Amino acid sequence: MPWDRNQMAARAAEELEDGMYVNLGIGIPTLVANYVGDKDITLQSENGMLGMGPFPFEGDEDPDLINAGKQTITELSRTSYFDSATSFGMIRGGKIAAAILGAMEVAENGDLANWMIPGKLVKGMGGAMDLVAGVGRVIVVMDHTNKHGDSKVLKECTLPLTGRGVVDRIITNLGVLDVVDGGLKIVELADGVTEDEMRASTAGTIVD
């Protein structure tokens, strides 16, 4: 059985090490926070916060305390606040160890597309371009194929890029791939997924 959303998030959480400062994107990456266990991880919210806590209890919502998805959240004993220039200074400056992000397409050379589809409504890149250009390690978590069954792991991206050669590791419902010289290397297969299935669902070059 391929991994479901929660299993993908749990696998992504294994990438995180004690003491890391991490930025989680919207969607499946948000679920990663549920699986960090006892590891001492500090979550960054790029609108100006380190040490992001869970959603507030009903009645405790504070309009001055939101995450980058504009959702109400809470602070922790370790929390610090800062302005947007400082926030992206720590991102651009490589102080954030890792970003875990969703994607529309990833190419075998690490190109990432996750911000716009030409001809459709364009909402903007937000902080995604800054994150992928600046953080230590970019981990993509996404379904391996789109709803039509086409691979999202490609030789070249067809959509406008968020960053060029920025992705380090791809975690999908089928398993884990690393971006290496010459293409993609299979790191792990989801339980019950064969290497042949992984290869058949991957349009990008797989190297040994």
Add this chain to the structure above:
Amino acid sequence: MNKIYGSAKEALDGLLHDDMFIAAGGFGLCGIPELLIDAIVESGVKDITVASNNCGVDGFGLGKLLDTKQIKKMMSSYVGENAEFMRQYLSGELELEFNPQGTLAERMRAGGHGIPGFYTKTGVGTVIADGKESKMFNGEEYILEEGIFADISIVKAWKADDTGNAIFRKTARNFNPPAAMCGKVCIMEVEEIVPRGSLDPDHIHLPGIYVHRLIQGDHEKRIEQRTVRKREEA
């Protein structure tokens, strides 16, 4: 030196004109200068260029200035919360310059610090790099981004003393300090003006030198995405 004005309208007196450039603080609807936006709507000034991370929502925040068609151009990183924005943009009534969020913040900070341009890796190899000078540093490519120098800054803080020394609250700080720095004149609205000496000088987030005009007022502080957990889950 008196920086305190009686209302947002008075604080903007003599500063507004058609075709002007405004830098605005706020992220989503968090920490936005609600009172100053309302006063700009009332003024009727038009063809404004606004540098702001977002453009409010339909009917609130900067979205009010869209409804009245006073904005000519937005410089933003994300505008997905606003149907009227999309309508005006797709019909060609509104210009839009997308900036990566950190690039926008740094462009404001740079402008306020007298830095006309800086190199960044953000956007290299993407449409954001189109037409921009690029340069190699230590074997890596960077693109040149320009500092923002606005006619006025409109920002919101939590408290300020009468000299403009300001503190912000939680994530409502966001773009407010960099936006405050990059305008020739900065107008700040706060929830409370307190006597000088009542804020700890070591805890000032934005020194009063950046703040030229100050008003106090009540804020709606609308929540965009109310997300909660049930108490039983605790």
